[in-house]
Amino acid sequence: MSPRRYLPFLLSQKFTSLIQPHMNNGSAAPYGSLSVEARELLSNMSRATPDMHLPSIYSYLPHLLRYPDATAPAFKLSRGRQSATMVLGVPTVKRQVQSYLMTTLGNLIQSMTTEEMTQCLIVVFVAEWDLDYVRQVASQIERKFPEHLESGLLEVISPPQSFYPDMNQLRQTLGDPMERVRWRTKQNLDFAFLMMYAQPKGTFYVQLEDDIQTKKGYIATMKNFALQKTAEKKNWFVLDFCQLGFIGKMFKCVELPYLVQFFIMFYNDKPVDWLLDYLIQTKICNLDKDPKHCKKAKDNVWIHYKPSIFQHVGTHSSLKGKVQKLKDKQFGKIQLYFPHENPPAVVETNIKPYKTYTLQRAYKGESYFWGLLPQQGDTLLLRFQPPVSLKGFLFRSGNVEHPSDRLYNTSVEVEPVRVPRTLPSSLKRTKDGYVVVGEFDDMGVAEGTVDAASLGVVKALRLSVHVESDNWAILSEIHIQTTDSR
Incomplete structure (x- = not known):
């Protein structure tokens, strides 16, 4: 048996040896107080055999087997907030022209109420491997938003380089230049890492970018819309609060593993927003029906909120040399100045x-x-x-x-x-x-x-x-x- 196939079996056996002493009712250990159903689930988890190899993250990123710390943040500035109503994921990278991050964070925070600040979590994901740069960004956030780091509203993390495969060994796909292939591949894995980190921390997860603006009341708008669709028994997968790319896409935290798995399976193949669309198509669309039927089916699980509550303000993409003046026409005008009545x-x-x-x-x-x-x-x-x-x-x-x-x-x-x-x-x-x-x-x-x-x-x-x-x-x-x- 290859080392890669043997590893899950070895881990399972080790897990069994650890829990077996506690699997009887008479045990004085904490496991002895578990319900019969819970003990049965633990027992079933421990009975894996080398004849069956269940897929895992190592199936798609086998290099992770060599790096035990690859799935833990390389940098983490956190107060450990849990059970948030809303987790906002804000990935950011070093930009050659100008950074929008501090303006974006200021707008997200200022557009919350005091109560919402206690119920939400903003995870800033610095998607860079240069730890000196990561610490520089974290230090800037500490200077600008010290009270929000202290309260637990803001967190800053970065991924280890070992989480990513050799970016010089990727397949060229979609006829794209290799620079673009590397850029979108890394973005897929960035999103996967961020979502895995955010998944246990809240009820809803919203994917954002570091160059956006929002409106006052955006948290209440998203929360109420999610609760309304849930009360209507809509089996939604995505609630969409912006018409652009991956901005403002809300998911249930318990369903993030579907996205993570899909992104990791096809990280080298398609851009992240395409993968989201293909995932929905795979779940919903009947290939025997026409495209109109597919669109109607998708609209039942990918529900758009209008008007948009997020706007893209950046013009310089994180992809070197790319200028994009994308604007969501449903958002309305952004305030570019603040007038006052000044003395003559x-x-x-x-x-x-x-x-x-x-x-x-x-x-x-x-x-x-x-x-x-x-x-x-x-x-x-x-x-x-x-x-x-x-x-x-x-x-x-x-x-x-x-x-x-x-x-x-x-x-x-x-x-x-x-x-x-x-x-x-x-x-x-x-x-x-x-x-x-x-x-x-x-x-x-x-x-x-x-x-x-x-x-x-x-x-x-x-x-x-x-x-x-x-x-x-x-x-x-x-x-x-x-x-x-x-």
Whole structure:
């Protein structure tokens, strides 16, 4: 008998030797308190023989036999939340142009209620083998969402490279270039690993991507739709909340093994969204009937919710060089800027705007500012007319479509009408009489309060760029708060 065929038998025999002492009613061990049915099931599980070889993950990924840790995360940042109502799977990979992950996570969390945050689990699956990069992503998430990691809402995991076969030994399929074959093969196995991890953690599982946006109330919408279809005794397999690819596809966690098995069987053959469609066809369609009959049958188990509650916002695919401007037309418009009623001011900047995306319009709340390649020494200046008693400020750079177009290494400075003789130790003065009151963080946000008692009335506020940027810059939110603000 080959080692591969003998392994299940060996494991079965070992399992039998461990449980056999506890299989009688008189045992004082925990197994002795099991019901007759439970003991019978355990006994049946232990009676495998070498004459029958049941298929397992090792049948399709035999290399896993050489790596005992291949089916455990290589990296895991988790509080161990279990019994979630909804598990959201968010796979992410290193992108060459720009990352949408933090914007996506922020939107998913902000669109939940406080109660939903205690009932859901978001699993960020960093599908990279470079552990330094994985830790970098995890560290960024820790800085941005510390309370949600602590509460257990957010988890971060990554797979070991040993889970995957030799990606240079794949068969060329569908006439695709080998680079694309490797990309879609890895995506199939990424999804399988993520689903295996998520399966025991909740009731429903929703597959997402790292470059999407959603709407307020999306969790309640999905939960209520699932409960409604279940109450109607609809034998659904997929509830679909987005018309694009694999985004927004909901499954029952107990049925994820069907998907995992199918993805692992055909990981080298087809893209993951095609495999989902073929799985449904295999389960439902009668080959003796015409395609219309098949579609009608599929619609009974693959149920679409309208309008869509997820939108794809990325333009740069995880496949190198691929640009995709896919949009779900049912979703509606995405908010690209956040208007506020700011005090009267004359605004100016030496950063050239793109088309009509001027600083003036952004300050008035009519659009956002989009400037070309900020350079060291560039400024964005607000001259208040009349001067104001400043209470606080908020500047948000980047937006959901261009999350990397942020202001980096940029300080927030104010010019008091009368320069105070002394300043609090936390404040610094510039050579030209401005006082530094804040700076943009690594997420492209500058937010703070101003001590009006120390600085008095302010006649100008300035954003000063200290380092040349490789990206354009967007200001999607400008909010100036004065002591007169409501």
